[in-house]
Amino acid sequence: MEEITDYPVCAEYLKKLYWILNDKYFEGKLTDIIITIQDKAGTFGHFSLGKVWKIENVGERHEINICSTHLNRPIKGVISTLLHEMTHYYDFLNGIKDVSANGVYHNKEFKTAAEARGLLISKHPRYGWTITEPSPELIAWIEQMGFVDVALYRKGADAGSGGGIGGTGGGEEGGIPGGEGKKKSSTRKYRCPCGVGIRATKDVLVICGCCGGIFEKVD
Secondary structure, three states, X not given: XXXXXXXXXXXXXXXXXXXXXXXXXXXXXXXXXXXXXXXXXXXXXXXXXXXXXXXXOOEEEOEEEEEHHHOOOOHXXXXXXXXXXXXXXXXXXXXXXXXEOOOOEEOHHHHHHHHOOOEEEEEEOOOEEEEEEEOHHHHHHXXXXXXXXXXXXXXXXXXXXXXXXXXXXXXXXOOOOOOOOXXXXXXXXXXXXXXXXXXXXXXXXXXXXXXXXXXXXXX
16 A cells, blocks of 8 residues: 555554554553544644543543644654654653643653654744654654555645644644634734744644744734
């Protein structure tokens, strides 16, 4: 199989990756979780602090979401996002506080935990240790395993304009809200150095899907 083009296959594939990454990087200690594929503006993925899913006669589960508008990134990027959110889950299960400021600022606890699991984490001046890339070792392992790309995505408001690098308890959210009448807007404007612009309903970290630049807030 050269690439994944079917949604149910993609959902199954992400769950398979979760268990493989769990064994390789978390000693199999992460418990079952619901992995969703939803359009969530301003983020590549998120982990829910609460058990937001209930399975009848089984129990409740946390959620990791992979943003549907960015499914067609190279698989090394998708896996990096999944590992980022799995690290939040591991820290949560072990009582490690890896974020502050309502889940926006990633501290050095997160950096240490993530870099122990094949990621390279660099610091954003406002959002902390959150900019996530795969290490050369992780890339080599992904290529060795033969993981394939996903060749479908949901066309959304922020498709092609980037997304945030994960977060705990919902991630860094953004969006392009509509307005009514002459109400004062509570949205923030962000612009990438390449010229792409977005709006968000709260402070967010957004990385451009076109050039890889970081969006900055503008007046």
